[in-house]
Amino acid sequence: MPQGALAMLVLRVLRSGPLHGYAIAQRIRALSDSVLEAEEGSLYPTLQRMLVEGWVKAKAGVSESGRQVRFYTLTAAGARQLEREIAEYEQATAAIQAILRTA
Amino acid sequence: MGRFLRRAWALLHRGSLERQLEEDMAAHREMMPAERRRYFGSDLRLREEAADHWGWTWLDHLRQDLAYGLRQLRRSPGFTATAIGVLALGIGVNLAEAHLFEALLHRLHVRDLDSLCHFYRFDPRDVASRVSLPEIDFYRRNNTVLSALIAETNLSSPLYMAEDTARLKCSLVSGNYFGELGVAPLYGRLLDEQDDRPGAAPTAVLAYDYWQSRFGGDASVMRTGVRINGKPVAVVGIVPPQFGGLDWHPEVWVADLQQEYLTGHALQPNDFSVRASSMYGRLKPGVSREAAQEHFRVLTAELSKQQPLYVDRSEWLKVEPAQARRILHPAEVLLLSTFILLVLMVLFSACANLGNMLLARGLARRHEIEVRLAVGASGLRVMRQLMTENLLLAALGTLAALIVGRASAGLLLRMVGAPSDLILTTDWRVVLAGVALGVMAMLAFGLAPAMQSVRGGPKATRARKILVSVQVAASCALLILSSFFTRAMERSFLGVVAFDYSRMALVDPMLYLHQESPASAREEALEIAARLRGTPGVEGASLSTNPPEMRGHVVHLGGRQLAIDEVDGTYFATMRMALLAGHIFGPDEPDAVVIGESAARQLWPNESPLGKRLTIEQRSHTVAGVVKDSGLSQAWTPEAVEVYLPVSDQHAANATLVVRTARDAAQMAGALRPAATIVGANVVVYTFRGLIEQRFTAVRKMLRVVGSLAGVASLLALLGIFGLLAFTVVQRTREIGVRMALGARGRDILGIVLGQYAVPFGAGSLCGMALAGASAAVIRRIVFGFMPFDVWSFGAGLALFGAVALAASVAPARRALRVDPASALRWE
Numbered sequence: 001m002p003q004g005a006l007a008m009l010v011l012r013v014l015r016s017g018p019l020h021g022y023a024i025a026q027r028i029r030a031l032s033d034s035v036l037e038a039e040e041g042s043l044y045p046t047l048q049r050m051l052v053e054g055w056v057k058a059k060a061g062v063s064e065s066g067r068q069v070r071f072y073t074l075t076a077a078g079a080r081q082l083e084r085e086i087a088e089y090e091q092a093t094a095a096i097q098a099i100l101r102t103a
Numbered sequence: 104m105g106r107f108l109r110r111a112w113a114l115l116h117r118g119s120l121e122r123q124l125e126e127d128m129a130a131h132r133e134m135m136p137a138e139r140r141r142y143f144g145s146d147l148r149l150r151e152e153a154a155d156h157w158g159w160t161w162l163d164h165l166r167q168d169l170a171y172g173l174r175q176l177r178r179s180p181g182f183t184a185t186a187i188g189v190l191a192l193g194i195g196v197n198l199a200e201a202h203l204f205e206a207l208l209h210r211l212h213v214r215d216l217d218s219l220c221h222f223y224r225f226d227p228r229d230v231a232s233r234v235s236l237p238e239i240d241f242y243r244r245n246n247t248v249l250s251a252l253i254a255e256t257n258l259s260s261p262l263y264m265a266e267d268t269a270r271l272k273c274s275l276v277s278g279n280y281f282g283e284l285g286v287a288p289l290y291g292r293l294l295d296e297q298d299d300r301p302g303a304a305p306t307a308v309l310a311y312d313y314w315q316s317r318f319g320g321d322a323s324v325m326r327t328g329v330r331i332n333g334k335p336v337a338v339v340g341i342v343p344p345q346f347g348g349l350d351w352h353p354e355v356w357v358a359d360l361q362q363e364y365l366t367g368h369a370l371q372p373n374d375f376s377v378r379a380s381s382m383y384g385r386l387k388p389g390v391s392r393e394a395a396q397e398h399f400r401v402l403t404a405e406l407s408k409q410q411p412l413y414v415d416r417s418e419w420l421k422v423e424p425a426q427a428r429r430i431l432h433p434a435e436v437l438l439l440s441t442f443i444l445l446v447l448m449v450l451f452s453a454c455a456n457l458g459n460m461l462l463a464r465g466l467a468r469r470h471e472i473e474v475r476l477a478v479g480a481s482g483l484r485v486m487r488q489l490m491t492e493n494l495l496l497a498a499l500g501t502l503a504a505l506i507v508g509r510a511s512a513g514l515l516l517r518m519v520g521a522p523s524d525l526i527l528t529t530d531w532r533v534v535l536a537g538v539a540l541g542v543m544a545m546l547a548f549g550l551a552p553a554m555q556s557v558r559g560g561p562k563a564t565r566a567r568k569i570l571v572s573v574q575v576a577a578s579c580a581l582l583i584l585s586s587f588f589t590r591a592m593e594r595s596f597l598g599v600v601a602f603d604y605s606r607m608a609l610v611d612p613m614l615y616l617h618q619e620s621p622a623s624a625r626e627e628a629l630e631i632a633a634r635l636r637g638t639p640g641v642e643g644a645s646l647s648t649n650p651p652e653m654r655g656h657v658v659h660l661g662g663r664q665l666a667i668d669e670v671d672g673t674y675f676a677t678m679r680m681a682l683l684a685g686h687i688f689g690p691d692e693p694d695a696v697v698i699g700e701s702a703a704r705q706l707w708p709n710e711s712p713l714g715k716r717l718t719i720e721q722r723s724h725t726v727a728g729v730v731k732d733s734g735l736s737q738a739w740t741p742e743a744v745e746v747y748l749p750v751s752d753q754h755a756a757n758a759t760l761v762v763r764t765a766r767d768a769a770q771m772a773g774a775l776r777p778a779a780t781i782v783g784a785n786v787v788v789y790t791f792r793g794l795i796e797q798r799f800t801a802v803r804k805m806l807r808v809v810g811s812l813a814g815v816a817s818l819l820a821l822l823g824i825f826g827l828l829a830f831t832v833v834q835r836t837r838e839i840g841v842r843m844a845l846g847a848r849g850r851d852i853l854g855i856v857l858g859q860y861a862v863p864f865g866a867g868s869l870c871g872m873a874l875a876g877a878s879a880a881v882i883r884r885i886v887f888g889f890m891p892f893d894v895w896s897f898g899a900g901l902a903l904f905g906a907v908a909l910a911a912s913v914a915p916a917r918r919a920l921r922v923d924p925a926s927a928l929r930w931e
Contacts, residue, residue: 021127022134040135041144044128045152052113052156054105060123067130070123 168491190500193453198508214285274353291340313354347524375413452577465556493549501541575867578820583875583900621752628758643677666743685728696724699745828915840927
């Protein structure tokens with residue numbers, strides 16, 4: 001699974017509301033088994049990159065288990081990025097399907 | 104931009120961000136089901152990856168590299184000091200140049216320079232850029248775009264301060280000149296409208312430099328006043344040092360209307376034909392230069408209707424910023440570019456030098472680098488670290504160069520006796536230039552050695568040889584140039600001093616200042632000549648209207664240039680010019696002409712010129728005799744040949760007396776002046792020695808500049824060659840020991856040490872010679888007008904360089920010869 005896919009999935013699960021790291025991992029695993037299979041921690045460097053890009057914002061909060069953790073929120077730029085990635089993805093799949101059909 | 108700000112913000116809060124990430128990850132791990140925990144991944148690596156995204160890793164590496172680099176530089180202080188010194192010299196001379204450039208470009212220190220503009224007259228019939236005073240008056244009355252119009256006129260009639268022999272440089276200015284430019288007096292007051300009124304008392308202000316050099320900075324001159332051309336003038340103020348005039352460097356400024364008082368020629372308020380003034384204007388707020396230019400086109404068209412005789416319909420005035428005025432001359436630009444080339448050569452030399460030092464250092468550090476590569480450092484990482492060290496060197500070098508540059512620019516200005524309105528400022532432009540040069544130098548001297556060190560290639564010998572060639576070329580070129588100029592100056596000097604100039608003087612009675620009839624002017628000149636001949640110690644005195652070293656008049660005739668002088672019959676005897684054929688004209692032969700031998704050869708090859716007709720300025724003359732060339736016009740007008748006419752009515756008032764004395768002319772000056780004084784005249788006595796020395800001052804200054812550059816380059820070359828050879832000896836000590844043990848003699852050993860650099864030295868000197876030839880061609884065309892190109896100076900420059908190279912190789916060669924085979928074999 002490429003790196004960009006993880007970022008896309010994170011953006012996708014954050015669309016429904018702020019989540020902390022573990023919850024994001026849970027949701028992603030529900031969507032796709034393979035992405036975080038080998039190394040669940042790789043979510044964190046990705047989240048850092050998204051912070052740098054300004055796609056998500058982090059805010060301190062308390063988890064269900066009562067621990068101090070950060071909750072990640074999708075920003076407007078993040079929402080736009082998601083749209084763009086979905087559009088690109090669909091374009092690419094459409095092109096591949098067209099090739100498969102004619103070949 | 105948002106990304107950059109977020110990164111910067113994160114850098115400031117790095118500690119807490121890292122802690123939070125750590126906590127997040129720990130919490131995540133706790134929440135994970137126990138059997139999956141091992142799938143979380145390595146904490147440390149994940150944190151490093153995260154730090155990568157924030158750009159922290161890069162910074163960490165930089166910090167490590169800087170700390171390591173500093174430690175390395177501190178560990179070898181000798182190398183560090185030499186490297187910084189070399190860089191400071193190399194970049195420093197360039198920064199000195201930048202300082203001078205800046206000072207030249209921004210030398211006009213007046214109020215609100217942006218709105219000040221100069222009006223350049225374009226006239227298809229004429230090349231002059233100046234305008235006449237009535238024109239200025241017309242524009243002043245009729246324009247609507249300027250808040251003020253200023254005029255400055257370089258007064259062409261000769262003026263003399265008191266009994267001085269040098270002509271006074273005087274500017275005539277409009278009354279609003281100083282006020283509009285916002286120049287405040289250093290002492291007293293400057294000229295204003297009151298001084299430019301009819302009937303105003305004669306006043307003048309002095310330039311700071313002139314006040315210093317002529318009056319020793321004595322303010323009492325403002326109380327006593329001065330005499331100019333024998334007429335009393337009140338000095339009302341001193342102009343501050345940072346202002347040297349708009350157009351040139353006058354010594355005194357007087358108001359326009361004082362011209363008649365000083366020269367006896369009335370200012371012609373309605374004479375459009377005397378176009379001698381520079382016109383400057385101050386744009387009204389909100390008026391662009393383009394709009395002003397359009398407005399002035401209309402005005403000029405209007406003026407050409409009023410004065411069709413003087414102002415052509417095709418004429419127009421170009422409005423240009425006053426700032427750009429001084430430097431625009433293409434010859435100056437070319438000259439400065441040549442100088443830039445020369446100082447860049449010094450920088451090249453410095454870079455080549457450093458490159459060599461770094462290569463040597465790289466070889467010495469090969470062990471360290473190999474170890475680092477072996478334990479897993481990437482080549483790129485080692486490169487980066489080496490380049491960081493170079494960056495440190497470049498930064499320290501640039502800092503030192505800023506100081507060296509500023510100091511040497513100041514020294515240079517003092518050396519050439521620059522006018523005081525050249526003010527050095529180290530502004531951001533100079534600093535930027537320094538930083539740019541530092542970075543460029545770092546890439547130039549550092550990149551190749553760093554790559555060599557990492558690759559560990561074949562001992563970097565090729566790179567070293569190329570670097571040596573560059574260095575040899577640069578210092579060779581500079582040495583050749585400086586020897587070329589020295590010799591060029593000597594030679595042109597010799598051309599002039601072919602006659603015994605120490606016993607010659609010129610006495611100028613300035614008859615042109617008195618409005619007399621030509622006949623009486625000639626009478627007076629002849630009378631003065633007779634009286635001078637009667638003075639003890641005078642061997643001869645003759646008339647000349649264009650005396651050598653003072654005036655020249657060249658007439659073009661059928662593609663040839665004739666240097667015309669009008670003389671009396673005794674001139675040739677006084678100048679010791681031998682008669683080769685025919686006879687010298689007598690006083691009653693107004694249409695005879697005597698020509699020089701070159702003139703005879705050129706005008707009538709293979710024929711006798713005697714009795715031939717020669718038409719000069721619409722007058723026909725018969726050749727009476729041929730004399731030996733004096734060669735005196737050679738230095739300024741090399742193409743011209745000599746033609747001597749009897750003194751004509753037209754030029755009689757220019758008559759000057761050429762005097763040959765029995766003793767040194769300078770000692771005779773006191774006796775000559777009273778002998779030549781006639782009623783109401785102010786006589787000036789020049790010695791030939793003084794005139795010639797005055798002329799060569801400029802060349803001498805130039806020589807000093809090129810000479811000091813060559814000195815710096817030679818020093819660099821000396822260091823470079825020394826370092827190179829010394830390193831070669833150390834590197835090959837073992838080999839030398841083996842060879843000695845096997846019976847090699849001193850000659851063979853020297854062959855090994857010096858022989859490998861024969862090719863780079865040869866190639867370098869060839870390049871240097873080519874470079875020197877090209878720059879010499881440019882410089883001599885501009886500065887000297889003409890100067891013979893000689894092989895000897897090239898040889899001398901090369902020999903000088905050879906001496907430098909020899910001096911640099913003595914110590915390493917001795918060391919090679921002293922190698923002890925027994926200890927060398929154990930050497931590691």
